[in-house]
Amino acid sequence: MKKKLRFIIGIMGLSLIGIFLLQAFWLNNSYKISMDQFKRDIATVLEQNSNAVVFNEAIQHGIYGDSSKVYTSGMIAKLSRLLLSMSDEQGKKHKTGLTITLAMTDSSTTKDTKDSLNKKSGTKDSKSKLFTVNTDSTYIAATLKSQVPSLRHRLDSLFKTKGISSRYALKLSNSNKKGGIYIDQPQLFKQIKAKEVPIRVGLMTPYVMQLAIESDNQYYFRKMQWILLASTLILIMVSCSFIYMLRTIFQQKKVAEIKSDFINNMTHEFKTPITTVALGIEAMKNFDVLRKPELAAEYLDICESEIKRVAEMVEKVLKLAAFERSEVSLNLQQINVVALIEEVINNMQLMLKNKGAKLVFNSAEPDYSIKADKTHLSGVIYNLIDNSIKYAGEHPLIEISCRKEETAFIIEFGDHGVGIPKQYQNKIFEKFFRVPTGDLAKVSGFGLGLSYVATIIQMHNGSITLNNTPDQGTHFTIKLLQ
CATH class of the missing domain: 3.30.565.10 (Histidine kinase-like ATPase, C-terminal domain)
Structure with missing residues (x-):
């Protein structure tokens, strides 16, 4: 019985450990997925910020559309990427200032937008507008510092839409790696080891921004909350089942031991009075006790006492059985x-x-x-x-x-x-x-x-x-x- 019990507990223990390990593996993978999603959301926020700055400059200089119109995020991203790609293409031909003539177009334009925008200087189109992209612009530290409030305001708004509440620090520098450098919250920037890849911000006179952002445990928890809840419930249910099963097994073992002890004890308790009565009867039959009234009466009293003792023990057992069956009602x-x-x-x-x-x-x-x-x-x-x-x-x-x-x-x-x-x-x-x-x-x-x-x-x-x-x-x- 003990070997079987140890075997059952061993199998159940190994099964429980296996379930815990699988749950841990599942949660670890979910955590890694959440971390990857966090990084993708950060990259998306940085891209959206860059697009917003480029689009605002395009509106401000009248390069594209009308500031009174409402543009979708898709339109803004499309135009921003187009303008940035065009400046990059021109940057391969020029080392300093780039002069590009772009035609103003409506947001509803759908045909060959790049061709309509990529017109050279001197076009006769009345809607064409000349503007200069200067990738060799140089900012001093004070000028870079002045960009921080608007950047932070925009980034805070974008982070909020992604559910990110981490602390972050900014490092602003020049595209040409000259001039000044400004670090917003330098202690935090130095403290955070993992930093995002530097990204260009602006179109006419761009600069470079690098973001250092803390890991966001609340973000991970929100992403994993249903998985965590399901995993926790499964572990609790399995653990409770395991404990309940062990408890039931030990209770059954205890009941079996009690039953065995009860039977042994009852056998012993009944054996003593039965033996006493048997000896009394044998004495009266074989030793002429019946011819001695006083001795016979003594033997009969002993037998009567032992029979009453047996009756009391039987009555106790019957009463308890009746109580267990709920057959006894109080008067x-x-x-x-x-x-x-x-x-x-x-x-x-x-x-x-x-x-x-x-x-x-x-x-x-x-x-x-x-x-x-x-x-x-x-x-x-x-x-x-x-x-x-x-x-x-x-x-x-x-x-x-x-x-x-x-x-x-x-x-x-x-x-x-x-x-x-x-x-x-x-x-x-x-x-x-x-x-x-x-x-x-x-x-x-x-x-x-x-x-x-x-x-x-x-x-x-x-x-x-x-x-x-x-x-x-x-x-x-x-x-x-x-």
């Missing part, structure tokens, strides 16, 4: 709890005397009535006193007290016996459980008494708690609601 009636306790104590005087036990009963109330089942509540009191007699050692001292609280009646049972070890205190109300070590194991019983007590108290909507100190006795508190 509630108004009873005097104090008088009931005194009645049970009087009925147990012979047992107390035989064990040399002393019982002290104190009640703050002369009488107190509640609705309860007299028979079963008597059984609760009997079981608790009987337990104290069994486990309180030689000459046990048992103390019972009662008192009234605002909404409940409290009954306390205490003894000065060996107590219950701490590791077993949360199990004593479980059926069939018996403390397995020490002198307690030598006391006969099935481990049903306290389980019966707890069940009856719960059926009365009450509670029972244990206050115990090993070697200083056991103290039970019963709270019965009014």
Whole structure:
């Protein structure tokens, strides 16, 4: 059984580890995809910023369209790329200032836009406009600094549309690598190691901008939130299933052990009285005991006592089985709890005397009535006193007290016996459980008494708690609601 259990746990553990590893691999790939998307969004923002600057210059110089018209982002990007590509083409022929004549066109133009724009200087078209692209322009640091507010305003707006909230720094320099350099937030720029590729900004007198931007964990989380949620739920469900299965296996193992212990204990408990009765009958048959009335009566008393003992044990088992099937219902009636306790104590005087036990009963109330089942509540009191007699050692001292609280009646049972070890205190109300070590194991019983007590108290909507100190006795508190 142990080998099978270890094998099952091993297989389940390996399966769980495999699922965790697959989830980790999946999440890692998702994280890399989010990082790539972050980089693509940054590149898109930089391109959109460059296009916007070029388009604004084109509108400002009357190169293209009308500032009163609304242009789509696609139109802006198309024109900007065209103008930049044309300046690059001309830049291959000239090392300094470039003079290009472009024709003004409407945003609705669809035919061969590049041909209509790429007209040489001296065209007779009245809509042509001459402008100069100077790729050899040189800015001083102060002039570059003046570009930062508008750049930041535009970049902040574009980053917001992409859901990016990272801190960033800008480095502005000249296209010809001459003149001044300006770094906005130099400490942050130096701190960020991964920087974007420098990009040209502007058309007429362009400059170079380099962006350094921090990684954005919030961006990654937003991109991965549904994957993270699904992965977390899967891991929680699998882990809970694994734990529940292990718990069920161990509970079944525990039940099997309890069942085996119960059967062994019951066999032993029944064997002793049966053997005693058999010996008594044999003595009366074979040793002429029947001719000796006094001795025969003694033997019959012993047999009767043992038969009653067997009957009590059978009754306990049957009662517990009936409780488990919910076949027992309480016969509630108004009873005097104090008088009931005194009645049970009087009925147990012979047992107390035989064990040399002393019982002290104190009640703050002369009488107190509640609705309860007299028979079963008597059984609760009997079981608790009987337990104290069994486990309180030689000459046990048992103390019972009662008192009234605002909404409940409290009954306390205490003894000065060996107590219950701490590791077993949360199990004593479980059926069939018996403390397995020490002198307690030598006391006969099935481990049903306290389980019966707890069940009856719960059926009365009450509670029972244990206050115990090993070697200083056991103290039970019963709270019965009014």
